[in-house]
Amino acid sequence: MNGAMIESEAERLRDELVARLVADGAVTSLAWQAAFAEVPRHVFVPVFYRQSPTEQPAVDASTPSEWLEGVYSDQLLVVSPDVKSSSTVPSLMAVMLEALDPADGDRVLEIGTGTGYNAALLSHRLGDRNVVSVDIAADLVSDAKSRLASIGYHPTLGVGDGVDGWPGEAPYDGIIATCAPDAVPGAWLGQVRPGGRIVAPIATGVAVIDVAPGRKGMGRFLPGGAYFMPLRATPGQVDLGSQIADITSAIAPVRTTDLGETIWFDDDFQFVLSAALPGLRFLTKLAESGITIFTDADGSWARLDGGAVAQGGPQRLWDAVENAHRQWDGVGRPTRDKFSITVDGGAQHIRLDGHGVEWRLGRVIP
Ligand SMILES: C[S@@+](CC[C@H](N)C(=O)[O-])C[C@H]1O[C@@H](n2cnc3c(N)ncnc32)[C@H](O)[C@@H]1O
Structure with a gap:
């Protein structure tokens, strides 16, 4: 396949994926539909790997058409051989972006740049000058920067521990995290303006938290599961x-x-x-x-x-x-969308309202 053929095949497969995201209800607004239709995921995922519990991860697509089929499937794609980064399932990205629901001109911080694809979607929606994205891995940020630039986007990218947010560009109207903290870091609450929103994977669910004055927030969980890699302290491997x-x-x-x-x-x-x-x-x-x-x-x-x-x-x-x-x-085996979350600095709780059941994030309250 030559370059022109790849681009036209990518466009065809992308249109199919977007139609599916709309039909399944993951994309619900015209603004995000346009972003998914126009931002090329294949630019951000030049290669992906197959995971195996017993063998080293191996490249998962040997021909250009296998590669494009994979890129434009609704699947999580492992993008580094050491499995330290992945490109999130598009339908989950869409659900989270829809839940963030930014207005035109809003400024958004993303935690977990990874491939840069989500930063590109945000740049399409809000303009790249309104997007900041940070990742703990410098090599990923550097690759994401060149891929974003190759399609004309120059958001602010930073290398750092996302637990600290990115104070230099605060305040933000929203924060979206694509790696999972155990609880909402205090820095995030301090960097989102009151009335703004945090969308983050907490406890395998997507928490949608509206920020109130005084570093407080209240929110709920979306119905679907969100199995993101945990926010890690340093890039490294365990034996x-x-x-x-x-x-x-x-x-x-x-x-x-x-x-x-x-x-x-x-x-x-x-x-x-x-x-x-x-x-x-x-x-x-x-x-x-x-x-x-x-x-x-x-x-x-x-x-x-x-x-x-x-x-x-x-x-x-x-x-x-x-x-x-x-x-x-x-309490009747409730699903995650029956729970609410409150954050008040260090005190963070997940509650099943009406049942007196709550977990302080990190441990069970008897
Ligand atoms: C699922 S990937 C992000 C996918 C990305 N949003 C995209 O569009 O490709 C999770 C990312 O979180 C990053 N990460 C893990 N711990 C982090 C931390 N403490 N601070 C910032 N980024 C972190 C990983 O390096 C990885 O790239």
Whole structure:
């Protein structure tokens, strides 16, 4: 395929994707429809990788037409071989941008530049001088800058920890995050003007928070799941192999449990679990032994083997999972859109109104 053929095929596939985003209700406004129709995703995703639990990520499309089909599918695309960045599912990007609902001329800060595609959509909607985007990884920001410039956009891009926002350009009318904090960072509340809005993945849901004076905010969760990579402190890698080996061979008391590892895949319960135990991870399922390992950021772990569980580290992780499940089950297994979120500086709560159930972000309130 020569350059002209790629562009015309990209346009055809993009039109199909946009039609689908509109039909599915992800895009609801003409302004965002035009942005998705006119911003070329393929410029921002020159290559993407297939993930495998056992092998190194491999390039996922060997021919130009496979590549374009992938780019213009409604899929998350891993864009770096070390899996430290991805291009978000377009329908989820659309739902979040629609929820941000900026007015003409609004100034928006994005946390998590990644490929630069979302920054391009924002630049199309608001004008690039009204868009600021930051990422912790300098190499990603540099690549995003050239791709944005190649289609005529020059938003302000910064390298830094998004937990600090980007104070130099504040105040903003809105912040949109495409990596997930455990709770809304105080800096974000301080950098959005009262009346402005924060849209961020919290606890596997999209929180839409209207900012009030005094660094406060109130919001709700959209119905769909939002499984973003966590906001990380520094770009780096963990030695998963030795962690798995240590936990597999650790000697610890064993008890029976009625709750199997499949509860992790219950999307509604995931929300509750992420609110109650934000550091919890499904580390692995070992095919040869049938053992499943969960870990927490505090170093705790749980090892499930059939109906038995062993636990180690500072907290009894599986006990906490069972408690959260009992609490969620007791209030009728609500979906995430039944919950609200309040932020007031350090005190942040997810509530199921009318049931007296709430989680202070990061732990269960008994
Ligand atoms: C899902 S990707 C973002 C996708 C991006 N918006 C796009 O349009 O391609 C998440 C990004 O968050 C970035 N990130 C992770 N932790 C961060 C942090 N503490 N501060 C800023 N960016 C961070 C990652 O480097 C990664 O590029």
